[in-house]
Amino acid sequence: MPYTLTVNGTSTTVDTPEDMPLLWVLRDVLKMKGTKFGCGVGACGACTVHIDGRAVRSCMTRVANVNAAVTTIEGLSEDGSHPVQQAWMELDVPQCGYCQAGQIMTAAALLANNSSPSDADINTAMNGNVCRCGTYMRIREAIHRAAASV
Amino acid sequence: MKAETDTTLNRRTFLKVTSLTGGGVALSLYVGNREGQAQFGPPPAPPTPDVYITIKPNNRFTIIAKNPETGQGIKAALPMIIADELDVDWNQVDIQQADLDPKYGRQIEGGSTAIPSNYTTMRQVGAAARAMVLEAAADFWNVPVDELTTASGVVHGGLGRQATYGSLADAVSRLEPPDITGVPLKDPADFKIIGQPVPGVENFQMVTGQPIYSIDVEPAGMLFAAYHKCPVFGGVVESANVDAIRALPGIQHAFVLDADPDGSGRASGVAIVADSWWVANNARQQLDVAWNEGPTAVENTTRYDEQAAALSSRASEAPAGGGRGVANIGDVEAAFADAAQVLEAEYYFPLLSHAPLEPMNSTAHFKEDGTLEIWSPSQIPGLANPARSAGIENDAATMHLVRSGGGFGRRLYSEYDIEVAAISRRVSEERMEAGLPTVPVKLLWTREDDMHFDMYRPAGYHFFKAALDGDGRLTAFRDFVPSVSSVVPANEFPRGFVSNFMANSIPITPFSIPTGALRAPSTNGVSFVMQSFIDELAVAAGADPMQFRLDLLANPVPEPQPAGGRGGRGGGFGGGGFNASRAAGVLEAVRRMSNWDAAYPTMGNGRGLGCAFQFAHAGYVAYVVDLTVADNRQLRVNNVWSAVDIGRQIINPSRSRNLVEGGFIEAMSHMMDWEITIEGGAVVQNNFPEYQPTRMSHAPSSIEVEFVLSDNSPTGLGEPSLPPAIPAITNAVFNATGERIRRLPMKHDGYRWT
Numbered sequence: 061m062p063y064t065l066t067v068n069g070t071s072t073t074v075d076t077p078e079d080m081p082l083l084w085v086l087r088d089v090l091k092m093k094g095t096k097f098g099c100g101v102g103a104c105g106a107c108t109v110h111i112d113g114r115a116v117r118s119c120m121t122r123v124a125n126v127n128a129a130v131t132t133i134e135g136l137s138e139d140g141s142h143p144v145q146q147a148w149m150e151l152d153v154p155q156c157g158y159c160q161a162g163q164i165m166t167a168a169a170l171l172a173n174n175s176s177p178s179d180a181d182i183n184t185a186m187n188g189n190v191c192r193c194g195t196y197m198r199i200r201e202a203i204h205r206a207a208a209s210v
Numbered sequence: 211m212k213a214e215t216d217t218t219l220n221r222r223t224f225l226k227v228t229s230l231t232g233g234g235v236a237l238s239l240y241v242g243n244r245e246g247q248a249q250f251g252p253p254p255a256p257p258t259p260d261v262y263i264t265i266k267p268n269n270r271f272t273i274i275a276k277n278p279e280t281g282q283g284i285k286a287a288l289p290m291i292i293a294d295e296l297d298v299d300w301n302q303v304d305i306q307q308a309d310l311d312p313k314y315g316r317q318i319e320g321g322s323t324a325i326p327s328n329y330t331t332m333r334q335v336g337a338a339a340r341a342m343v344l345e346a347a348a349d350f351w352n353v354p355v356d357e358l359t360t361a362s363g364v365v366h367g368g369l370g371r372q373a374t375y376g377s378l379a380d381a382v383s384r385l386e387p388p389d390i391t392g393v394p395l396k397d398p399a400d401f402k403i404i405g406q407p408v409p410g411v412e413n414f415q416m417v418t419g420q421p422i423y424s425i426d427v428e429p430a431g432m433l434f435a436a437y438h439k440c441p442v443f444g445g446v447v448e449s450a451n452v453d454a455i456r457a458l459p460g461i462q463h464a465f466v467l468d469a470d471p472d473g474s475g476r477a478s479g480v481a482i483v484a485d486s487w488w489v490a491n492n493a494r495q496q497l498d499v500a501w502n503e504g505p506t507a508v509e510n511t512t513r514y515d516e517q518a519a520a521l522s523s524r525a526s527e528a529p530a531g532g533g534r535g536v537a538n539i540g541d542v543e544a545a546f547a548d549a550a551q552v553l554e555a556e557y558y559f560p561l562l563s564h565a566p567l568e569p570m571n572s573t574a575h576f577k578e579d580g581t582l583e584i585w586s587p588s589q590i591p592g593l594a595n596p597a598r599s600a601g602i603e604n605d606a607a608t609m610h611l612v613r614s615g616g617g618f619g620r621r622l623y624s625e626y627d628i629e630v631a632a633i634s635r636r637v638s639e640e641r642m643e644a645g646l647p648t649v650p651v652k653l654l655w656t657r658e659d660d661m662h663f664d665m666y667r668p669a670g671y672h673f674f675k676a677a678l679d680g681d682g683r684l685t686a687f688r689d690f691v692p693s694v695s696s697v698v699p700a701n702e703f704p705r706g707f708v709s710n711f712m713a714n715s716i717p718i719t720p721f722s723i724p725t726g727a728l729r730a731p732s733t734n735g736v737s738f739v740m741q742s743f744i745d746e747l748a749v750a751a752g753a754d755p756m757q758f759r760l761d762l763l764a765n766p767v768p769e770p771q772p773a774g775g776r777g778g779r780g781g782g783f784g785g786g787g788f789n790a791s792r793a794a795g796v797l798e799a800v801r802r803m804s805n806w807d808a809a810y811p812t813m814g815n816g817r818g819l820g821c822a823f824q825f826a827h828a829g830y831v832a833y834v835v836d837l838t839v840a841d842n843r844q845l846r847v848n849n850v851w852s853a854v855d856i857g858r859q860i861i862n863p864s865r866s867r868n869l870v871e872g873g874f875i876e877a878m879s880h881m882m883d884w885e886i887t888i889e890g891g892a893v894v895q896n897n898f899p900e901y902q903p904t905r906m907s908h909a910p911s912s913i914e915v916e917f918v919l920s921d922n923s924p925t926g927l928g929e930p931s932l933p934p935a936i937p938a939i940t941n942a943v944f945n946a947t948g949e950r951i952r953r954l955p956m957k958h959d960g961y962r963w964t
């Protein structure tokens with residue numbers, strides 16, 4: 061089936077099965093590899109993208125149900141200048157780094173709605189994003205830092 | 211004398227210089243043939259020098275990162291060492307990942323070995339390159355070398371003379387290289403890069419979503435494969451409806467691969483190949499496979515548990531003979547008979563899966579000319595088994611090392627390379643038969659595949675008995691381990707600090723589940739049981755648990771016969787045996803950091819402090835944990851203090867702190883939720899909902915890290931930070947509530963995170 065999607069501001073038409081998750085449309089059809097596969101059941105957050113500004117798990121979102129603009133990690137900023145991306149680099153957050161695209165997308169959506177989140181707000185927003193390497197201390201600090209510069 | 215000179219010459223290790231087209235010079239490490247090698251078998255192939263440093267005319271420096279990167283930060287750490295001795299600025303350096311090649315020596319991520327086994331060589335490489343640049347400048351200006359200085363990739367010659375390394379590259383390429391072992395190294399006080407917090411070299415790529423991971427590798431025309439294996443370990447495909455699968459929309463290939471247990475080790479399965487991975491994987495739902503499950507299908511965790519309990523009646527049996535991995539020092543039975551107090555306790559920790567966030571995958575291209583190219587995320591990359599699996603010779607295969615999304619020991623086992631090699635060959639053959647060009651194939655496992663087909667951290671059943679005298683001193687310590695490939699703590703503390711010590715083991719059979727190394731192998735579970743039982747002894751002795759450990763460490767007990775292999779468990783790599791003063795050093799540090807002496811007596815009523823230490827992979831780590839346990843067994847880690855002794859030099863403090871925090875957070879997963887259980891010879895757990903990792907809301911308020919700099923060679927930190935975190939937490943739970951945690955994971959006792 062053909063589906064027309066707007067991804068990072070660009071409209072594109074893909075021909076896929078209707079139940080193909082957005083994650084695999086992004087990765088295997090559109091060849092955008094920034095959004096990551098971790099669990100396939102919405103339990104780790106590695107595949108987080110924005111749809112209409114909300115953080116959603118692209119592994120659980122069928123392409124047929126995508127009815128608003130999609131933003132991926134590649135489109136969060138043109139040059140890595142988003143305050144969340146900057147804070148992640150300044151605090152040297154990543155270890156293996158595999159989860160960080162999803163962490164950053166969730167954090168960016170949080171800050172878009174709450175410019176000064178408490179630790180409790182961060183816990184609530186970020187709990188669906190697993191970091192297997194355990195960089196939570198730095199993620200928390202980086203969100204506070206990004207909030208200060210938004 | 212002459213013979214000695216020859217030996218030196220034969221063993222010469224020097225830099226080789228190659229001038230580059232378009233300017234610049236490449237400096238490679240050349241390890242000369244060792245004497246005797248030529249006397250046996252065919253003459254060795256001339257060694258190819260491994261390029262480590264390229265000096266470019268624009269004064270930029272490309273430095274090779276030789277080891278696989280899984281998140282431990284080695285891609286920065288080894289080049290940092292070279293760059294510092296070369297005396298260039300870090301921002302003048304471009305890093306290039308090496309391919310797999312024997313010329314680089316060991317290219318392994320495992321055992322926290324990269325720093326201890328490369329630190330000196332990497333320094334020598336950088337220092338020798340700098341020495342050549344200096345010599346070129348000295349020739350050019352006709353001044354003695356010792357009048358020259360360097361900084362930021364520039365040679366200064368007094369009188370305002372200066373020359374960039376890049377401008378000297380040509381001259382360097384005409385010099386006779388020095389033997390690198392003779393080149394003086396920097397005074398560590400002059401390090402400019404080593405010891406500085408250097409951010410991860412690919413942070414920008416990570417935060418902008420660039421395709422740097424193994425799962426992102428996509429050479430032109432690539433197809434995607436799923437591989438469906440028998441959930442029962444060792445089970446094989448008898449038949450499968452591959453014709454029907456092949457007829458599904460989007461499926462390009464579907465076929466059965468036989469098991470190859472005596473060759474590559476490949477497991478039997480059904481390969482499904484499509485032009486998107488989701489289509490290939492989704493077709494597994496239509497698969498109809500007849501399995502021969504084999505003998506492992508009778509195995510269950512409850513059977514292992516029952517056997518362990520039955521075997522515990524033999525806990526007093528002394529180990530037969532002087533076998534490795536067991537110990538029998540003094541006479542524990544006599545000490546038990548004489549004791550003022552005897553304590554017994556049963557401990558258990560389960561099988562664990564590694565669960566790195568990037569599921570297993572690998573990419574391969576079997577080409578028309580019979581060669582195989584592999585892009586591998588392996589921690590211990592090797593060509594032999596993938597080549598065997600594809601039915602080709604080793605030298606027909608090449609391998610690129612690709613960054614992986616986490617290792618933790620999982621990628622020490624490379625079944626994905628072995629599977630994709632055979633899948634790629636079959637796909638290429640089918641395509642060639644159809645008159646099509648060959649294309650690369652990526653194999654990707656699901657999270658469920660990853661959890662079902664791991665090499666699991668072995669479980670541990672520990673039956674302890676120990677004795678205290680009337681003064682609360684430890685007089686005997688015994689551990690009995692009914693073993694499922696388990697670690698027997700035969701060389702662990704308190705061995706060497708108690709007069710009577712016994713560790714023995716009897717295997718549980720059958721046990722056919724594949725086991726392997728998980729971050730901090732051997733101590734990741736053993737630290738929990740040993741440091742917890744020692745805590746029990748401290749409490750029974752009426753002692754402060756911190757002081758009880760320090761008192762033990764201060765009073766070594768010479769053993770009547772050579773211990774043999776002290777430090778083999780937990781020591782293992784690069785650091786020699788257990789050093790009591792280093793262990794005491796990290797304990798004293800956390801005691802001070804946490805204000806233990808003042809705080810410990812005030813605890814109780816749901817607030818607790820716990821401590822533990824561990825010697826692992828040549829490093830010493832101690833923790834103090836401050837936590838709160840609510841009435842409903844909700845646990846909250848408040849503050850954590852960690853002291854770490856990994857020698858006199860921390861290469862990259864930013865990454866080192868991150869590894870300590872990460873080790874602690876991982877330990878919280880092991881402790882609260884993680885377990886793999888077996889039913890019918892297969893793994894029960896499927897995905898993260900049944901195998902919950904630590905999450906943001908569980909993370910402590912703070913983890914304070916202090917590096918105790920002892921005068922020892924620098925060693926690794928990937929592993930040592932994990933093991934003692936678990937007993938530090940469970941000991942704090944006891945301190946808070948009086949309830950001793952003897953069985954992991956704690957969720958089975960009704961605990962959960964706040």
